[in-house]
Amino acid sequence: MNTLTWIIIGFYSAAYLLETVLDVLNLRVVKEKLPPEFDGVYSEEDYEKSQKYLRETTSFGLVKSAIFFIATLAFILLGGFEYADLWARAFGFGPIITGLLFFFGLNCLVTLPGIVFSLYGTFIIEKKYGFNKMTAMLFVTDFIKAQVLTVLIGGPVLG
Numbered sequence: 001m002n003t004l005t006w007i008i009i010g011f012y013s014a015a016y017l018l019e020t021v022l023d024v025l026n027l028r029v030v031k032e033k034l035p036p037e038f039d040g041v042y043s044e045e046d047y048e049k050s051q052k053y054l055r056e057t058t059s060f061g062l063v064k065s066a067i068f069f070i071a072t073l074a075f076i077l078l079g080g081f082e083y084a085d086l087w088a089r090a091f092g093f094g095p096i097i098t099g100l101l102f103f104f105g106l107n108c109l110v111t112l113p114g115i116v117f118s119l120y121g122t123f124i125i126e127k128k129y130g131f132n133k134m135t136a137m138l139f140v141t142d143f144i145k146a147q148v149l150t151v152l153i154g155g156p157v158l159g
Helices: 003-028 044-077 080-089 095-128 136-158
Strands: none
Touching: 003 044, 044 080, 044 095, 080 095, 095 136
16 A cells, blocks of 8 residues: 555545544534523423433434544555556546446445435434435436436546
């Protein structure tokens, strides 16, 4: 592994640690009791609900980012980019199509586990607090639309 890879890992790790520390500090100041400044402006029940939602979504985000951080580090350290490159080159296309295939493969690797987290956040956490109005069909169609737009807009820009 070369020096540049270790520099990238260092910056990625520092960014992850900074985000994690900030989220943990934010969680420490979450109070479910309505501050006196908001008396008469915000109901105590709504404020408590919002703080519980904030605490749960932030905690879920910490778990999600930890899993993605570990998976990304493993991918880098185990030579995942080299395997993705070899996979994309195996089709025998020119440099632009090969590059697009490379990024398509990486996008699939990130998107698939992301679906699980998105499903949990939408249909478990948001439903628990009464924020989810989305149906499973709408979730699927929104996902498909997002992927189509990624290909239609991102593909030519990346190419």
